[in-house]
Amino acid sequence: MPNQNTQQHKLRQQKLKQAVDARIDAAKQEKGLVLVITGNGKGKTTSGFGMVARAVGHQQQCGVAQFIKGTWDNGEKNLLEQLGVEFHVMATGFTWETQDKNADTLAAQEIWKQCQRMLQDSLLDVVLLDEITYMVTYGYIELEEIVAAIESRPAMQSVIITGRAAHRRLIEIADTVSEVRNVKHAFESGIKARKGIDW
16 A cells, blocks of 8 residues: 555656646746735745845845835844845834824935836846835825836846735736735734844
């Protein structure tokens, strides 16, 4: 019986390998990607920075724009800036703390100018637009401006968009969309955000 199970397993794995190999062979197009990481769960920014770290590990040039989370000490920035990653941070903090739409809009627009420049820079392999979905939701940056800048970027540049409630237009232009779902979060149980884990 163990022999029969082993043989069946081997046959299943061979079929799986053939299917995977066929899909790899069929993927011929080379281009920069647009990736959207959205949803209500924890890990969207973490995932975006994971891709930036991966790209840096392959000696690629990266740029990061961070909206919303501008006032906390930033572990990713502390590390990646030392490795040559360009950072632009809105630095106003959470919008519910500032409660000043005009100031937040101006701050968002300043960072957006840097995003527009990065999205035209053919030397940048990867650009992370962290939490930019909120800028669309709050009306701080025009959606069509973002779409136009992404669609006219250099052909081999990849763009990562993170944040909750990604607009359907951003999802439409994306090559890959992942939704992070909240199953359970420590903060909901009254546990403080932890340095090195949450920020």
